[in-house]
Amino acid sequence: MPDASPNGSADGRVVVIGAGPAGLEAARLAGDLGAQVTLVEKNESPGGMPIQANYAALTHGFRSAEEAMGEMVTAVVDHPNIDLRTSSEITAMSGSAPEFSLTLTSGDKSEEIVAGAVIVATGFRHFDPGRETQQYGYYEFPDVITLADAEGMLKENNFVRPSNGEIPERVAFIQCVGSRDRQIGNEFCSKVCCGISSKQAIEIRQQVPDARVFIFYIDMRMYGYWENDIYWPAQEEHKVNYVKGIVTEVLAKGDKLVIRGEDTTMGRPMEISMDIVVLAVGMEPSEGTRAMAEILGIGTNKYGFIEQDHNSLDTVATSVPGIFVVGAARGPADLDDSMATAGAAAAKAVAFVSSGVAV
Amino acid sequence: MPDASPNGSADGRVVVIGAGPAGLEAARLAGDLGAQVTLVEKNESPGGMPIQANYAALTHGFRSAEEAMGEMVTAVVDHPNIDLRTSSEITAMSGSAPEFSLTLTSGDKSEEIVAGAVIVATGFRHFDPGRETQQYGYYEFPDVITLADAEGMLKENNFVRPSNGEIPERVAFIQCVGSRDRQIGNEFCSKVCCGISSKQAIEIRQQVPDARVFIFYIDMRMYGYWENDIYWPAQEEHKVNYVKGIVTEVLAKGDKLVIRGEDTTMGRPMEISMDIVVLAVGMEPSEGTRAMAEILGIGTNKYGFIEQDHNSLDTVATSVPGIFVVGAARGPADLDDSMATAGAAAAKAVAFVSSGVAV
Numbered sequence: 120m121p122d123a124s125p126n127g128s129a130d131g132r133v134v135v136i137g138a139g140p141a142g143l144e145a146a147r148l149a150g151d152l153g154a155q156v157t158l159v160e161k162n163e164s165p166g167g168m169p170i171q172a173n174y175a176a177l178t179h180g181f182r183s184a185e186e187a188m189g190e191m192v193t194a195v196v197d198h199p200n201i202d203l204r205t206s207s208e209i210t211a212m213s214g215s216a217p218e219f220s221l222t223l224t225s226g227d228k229s230e231e232i233v234a235g236a237v238i239v240a241t242g243f244r245h246f247d248p249g250r251e252t253q254q255y256g257y258y259e260f261p262d263v264i265t266l267a268d269a270e271g272m273l274k275e276n277n278f279v280r281p282s283n284g285e286i287p288e289r290v291a292f293i294q295c296v297g298s299r300d301r302q303i304g305n306e307f308c309s310k311v312c313c314g315i316s317s318k319q320a321i322e323i324r325q326q327v328p329d330a331r332v333f334i335f336y337i338d339m340r341m342y343g344y345w346e347n348d349i350y351w352p353a354q355e356e357h358k359v360n361y362v363k364g365i366v367t368e369v370l371a372k373g374d375k376l377v378i379r380g381e382d383t384t385m386g387r388p389m390e391i392s393m394d395i396v397v398l399a400v401g402m403e404p405s406e407g408t409r410a411m412a413e414i415l416g417i418g419t420n421k422y423g424f425i426e427q428d429h430n431s432l433d434t435v436a437t438s439v440p441g442i443f444v445v446g447a448a449r450g451p452a453d454l455d456d457s458m459a460t461a462g463a464a465a466a467k468a469v470a471f472v473s474s475g476v477a478v
Numbered sequence: 479m480p481d482a483s484p485n486g487s488a489d490g491r492v493v494v495i496g497a498g499p500a501g502l503e504a505a506r507l508a509g510d511l512g513a514q515v516t517l518v519e520k521n522e523s524p525g526g527m528p529i530q531a532n533y534a535a536l537t538h539g540f541r542s543a544e545e546a547m548g549e550m551v552t553a554v555v556d557h558p559n560i561d562l563r564t565s566s567e568i569t570a571m572s573g574s575a576p577e578f579s580l581t582l583t584s585g586d587k588s589e590e591i592v593a594g595a596v597i598v599a600t601g602f603r604h605f606d607p608g609r610e611t612q613q614y615g616y617y618e619f620p621d622v623i624t625l626a627d628a629e630g631m632l633k634e635n636n637f638v639r640p641s642n643g644e645i646p647e648r649v650a651f652i653q654c655v656g657s658r659d660r661q662i663g664n665e666f667c668s669k670v671c672c673g674i675s676s677k678q679a680i681e682i683r684q685q686v687p688d689a690r691v692f693i694f695y696i697d698m699r700m701y702g703y704w705e706n707d708i709y710w711p712a713q714e715e716h717k718v719n720y721v722k723g724i725v726t727e728v729l730a731k732g733d734k735l736v737i738r739g740e741d742t743t744m745g746r747p748m749e750i751s752m753d754i755v756v757l758a759v760g761m762e763p764s765e766g767t768r769a770m771a772e773i774l775g776i777g778t779n780k781y782g783f784i785e786q787d788h789n790s791l792d793t794v795a796t797s798v799p800g801i802f803v804v805g806a807a808r809g810p811a812d813l814d815d816s817m818a819t820a821g822a823a824a825a826k827a828v829a830f831v832s833s834g835v836a837v
Contacts, residue, residue, distance in 0.1 A: 140791070148822075151829035152511065179791060187791055299705055306706035338697040343810045346658055347665035363722075386745050432499070432538060432546055434817045451702045458793045459815065462822020463507075469825075470510035 131217055131235010131472030132157060133465075136209055136411055139167015141446025141457035142240030143191040148465035149238070150200035154472060157232055158201055159223060161208045161407060165192050168242060172267045175274035175322065178314045178349065179454045184274075212415055216441030217472065235472030236441045237415065238464045239425060241407035243447035246297025246305070246400040254368045255293065255398055262376055263369055263396045265296075266315055273322045280394050282374070287330050287394035290323055291378055292316040293366045294336040298401030298451075305422060309401030310451035313340040316399045317353045324357040333360045333391070335380065364389060369396055401451070408448045417442055424450040435464040443468055490576055490594010490831030491516060492824075495568055495770055498526015500805025500816035501599030502550040507824035508597070509559035513831060516591055517560055518582060520567045520766060524551050527601055531626045534633035534681065537673045537708065538813045543633075571774055575800030576831065594831030595800045596774065597823045598784060600766035602806035605656025605664070605759040613727045614652065614757055621735055622728055622755045624655075625674055632681045639753050641733070646689050646753035649682055650737055651675040652725045653695040657760030657810075664781065668760030669810035672699040675758045676712045683716040692719045692750070694739065723748060728755055760810070767807045776801055783809040794823040802827055 131154075135146040138160035146158040162171065166188045169177070174184035195201050204223060211222035219234045245267050248257040257263050261282040264272075272278045280287050294316060298309040313336065320332045339361060341350040353359040366380035375392045382389045404423040412419045418426040418438035425437055425444040435443045443464040446457035490513075494505040497519035505517040521530065525547045528536070533543035554560050563582060570581035578593045604626050607616040616622050620641040623631075631637045639646050653675060657668040672695065679691045698720060700709040712718040725739035734751045741748045763782040771778045777785040777797035784796055784803040794802045802823040805816035 144791075148825045148829065151833070152825060153832070177791075191791070306710065307703050308701045308705040310701040338699060340697060340699045340701050342667045342669040342699050342701060344666050346667040351665065383743055384745070386743070432503075432536075432550070432813060432817055434814050435821070454791060455793050456815075456818065458791055459818035459822045462794070462825045463818045463820070466507045466511060466821045466825035466828075470507065473512070474510070 132233065133236050133238065133468045133472060134159065134209070134219075134221055134232060134234040135238045135240055137167065137240035137242055137407060137448070138165035138192075138195070138203065138205070139240060139242050139446065139457075140169065140188065140191065140454060141242070141448075141452075141461040142167065142238070143195050144458050144461035145238045145240055145445050145465045145468075146201050147191070147194050147198060148462055149469050150198045152465065152469040154200065154469045156201045157223075157234070158195060158203045159207050159209055160203070160205045163206050165195065165203065165205065172245070173271040173274050175270050176318065177454060178311070178318045178345070181318065209411065209414060215439070219441065236443065236468035238468055239408070239411050239415065239417070239437070239442065239444045239448050240446050240461070241411050241448045242405050243402040243408070243451075244405045246303075246403055248296050248398045248400050250297075250303070255296065255366075255396065256369045256371075257398060260369065260371055260376060260396075262394060263398065265398050265400045266312065266319065267400070269319050269397050273319060273326065276326055278323055278326050285394075286327055289391075289393045290330055290332045290395045290397065291366075291391070291393045292320065292332070292334040292397045292399055293378070294334065294399045296398040296400045297403070299337065305401060305403065307422065307451060308340065310340070311453045312399040312401055314345045314349055314453070316397070317341065317345075317349045317359065319397070320359040321349070321353050321357045324359060331360065333362055333393075335362050335364045335366050335378075337363070337365065402447055404448065411448075415439065415442055417444070420450070422450070424448065435460050435467060441471055491592065492595050492597065492827045492831060493518065493568075493578075493580055493591060493593040494597045494599055496526065496599035496601055496766060496807070497524035497551075497554070497562065497564070498599060498601050498805065498816075499528065499547065499550065499813060500601070500807075500811075500820040501526065501597070502554050503817050503820035504597045504599055504804050504824045504827075505560050506550070506553050506557060507821055508828050509557045511824065511828040513559065513828045515560045516582075516593070517554060517562045518566050518568055519562070519564045522565050524554065524562065524564065531604070532630040532633050534629050535677065536813060537670070537677045537704070540677065568770065568773060574798070578800065595802065595827035597827055598767070598770050598774065598776070598796070598801065598803045598807050599805050599820070600770050600807045601764050602761040602767070602810075603764045605762050607655050607757045607759050609656075609662070614655065614725075614755065615728045615730075616757060619728065619730055619735060619755075621753060622757065624757050624759045625671065625678065626759070628678050628756050632678060632685065635685055637682055637685050644753075645686055648750075648752045649689055649691045649754045649756065650725075650750070650752045651679065651691070651693040651756045651758055652737070653693065653758045655757040655759045656762070658696065664760060664762065666781065666810060667699065669699070670812045671758040671760055673704045673708055673812070675756070676700065676704075676708045676718065678756070679718040680708070680712050680716045683718060690719065692721055692752075694721050694723045694725050694737075696722070696724065721748075761806055763807065770807075774798065774801055776803070779809070781809070783807065794819050794826060800830055
């Protein structure tokens with residue numbers, strides 16, 4: 120194995136697990152810092168959730184997800200220090216820093232990789248809205264869809280009622296599906312759903328100008344610049360209707376959907392007819408995140424996300440020295456969070472393999 | 479000048495401007511990656527806003543701000559690759575990458591420093607609630623204070639009415655003072671004030687158990703784990719009262735304050751007597767951020783924060799190659815944001831001085 124050290128004193132390779140936005144960025148920067156990197160992706164191609172789930176535009180500047188991720192993938196594929204291994208998984212680990220021994224499995228072949236540091240970038244999965252206490256009929260009514268389903272239709276510029284292919288006249292977003300919800304067990308806020316719903320609402324109004332779009336929310340969490348980049352234009356330029364209200368159920372009435380709940384601002388019950396209902400599903404740890412936590416022996420919080428030490432002000436350390444975590448494997452994250460934590464982990468992993476001590 | 483390169487091919491020092499949380503972290507990591515670093519701080523001592531403004535506990539795990547920042551300062555002071563220059567400012571720059579020439583001024587002495595990359599970590603200032611359209615009487619009533627004033631009292635375990643030194647019976651927080659406000663010109667959300675107010679509300683309830691505490695808000699933005707780490711315990715364990723309502727003015731009535739506004743959930747006007755009113759002031763670019771943008775010739779947004787390129791998915795690049803920006807100089811940021819962007823910029827700056835090209 121080639122020497123991975125940028126200053127000649129170390130003997131460690133950096134293994135990055137997961138080739139979504141955070142993993143691609145971590146791998147590229149570790150490579151730019153002179154480390155030899157193995158980037159492991161279990162899917163056939165890199166790009167992570169924005170590609171797997173057919174995202175249309177990113178909330179980040181409304182840029183094409185395919186184009187933005189394509190650039191990141193190209194930078195990694197062309198990188199002389201990065202060995203990208205698709206259709207591959209880490210299936211076992213032994214040893215500890217500064218010499219982790221990882222088993223990389225591709226199909227029926229396995230090999231050992233020795234690494235000085237590991238970066239976990241295994242991301243999230245969308246909450247399944249058919250689960251448990253959810254009363255929104257996701258598996259019952261074809262016109263009840265999720266944010267991820269809506270992305271696919273918006274990307275194809277074909278936002279229609281799945282039940283009959285017709286252009287919708289009225290579309291409702293329901294926020295906090297599977298987030299801020301103690302019954303489900305997901306008490307956390309998923310952080311990005313308000314922004315993504317508002318972005319999609321703008322796209323719907325652009326693609327289907329006659330449709331009326333409503334967003335039913337508890338708190339509209341458009342932190343930082345999302346406030347003026349997305350939230351205000353959604354209301355003022357694109358005439359999206361925000362209603363502070365809780366939707367308790369979705370019913371069928373003829374070929375329409377009816378949403379029932381309480382408009383908390385007006386203080387009265389509401390019952391409104393809709394053509395499409397979009398469930399703003401939150402984030403949960405991906406299967407890969409759960410599997411890697413177990414294989415690598417790193418601590419998780421009660422939700423299954425990889426635990427950070429809140430006392431240390433270290434945003435990417437795990438419970439095991441030499442193993443770092445980035446992006447949504449840490450918990451709810453937007454793209455800025457994924458990029459920034461990826462950069463921080465690249466710096467720490469490369470410094471770690473150079474020095475042999477946690478930094 | 480010593481060679482700053484971790485792989486022997488570059489000739490650049492990394493200059494970090496500002497020794498708050500983000501600047502300390504960026505300097506330490508760049509040093510750990512083998513770069514020679516000059517860390518410039520205009521105040522007499524490092525630590526940034528948490529130290530200057532006497533923060534009590536951080537929202538981040540309720541850890542003592544003094545202790546957490548002390549550890550970061552020690553790591554930098556003890557670092558063999560970092561030259562910390564306090565009571566110093568960058569007063570001019572010429573040249574461009576890979577050779578920036580910076581004028582470092584300390585008192586009446588100036589010197590030139592040649593740098594291969596620059597990291598701007600000049601942070602924010604608190605919004606001045608006496609300014610312009612604000613009707614809350616900050617400069618008129620001693621018992622109207624800001625989040626920063628409250629931190630100082632909580633740190634001393636002496637949360638009393640400034641007017642008479644008495645223990646308060648009723649305390650109100652008013653959210654979004656100087657944020658989400660088009661009249662003021664600050665349309666953005668300052669991102670951290672909801673969390674800090676809620677943290678302070680808990681601390682007040684702990685230090686002054688008989689006080690009733692109210693938080694008046696538009697949207698309660700407790701994203702990610704703040705939802706369950708701070709927001710729910712504030713309500714359930716510490717009995718903080720959250721009221722969705724807009725406070726339009728604060729008046730004096732005898733030796734009490736009266737807040738007037740609208741309770742938007744109950745849909746009725748409110749007029750409530752209080753002993754202390756805490757204004758949850760937002761973030762604006764610091765004077766140092768404005769000055770550095772001008773001296774370094776880097777682009778800013780309309781608010782004066784240093785502009786990021788929303789298309790590039792690069793969270794720390796500025797308009798000038800080789801100059802990076804971290805923490806709240808970019809816009810509203812929490813401590814996780816500051817730590818993560820600092821790490822990303824350290825990686826990019828060191829890779830940049832090694833290669834001479836933007837990464």
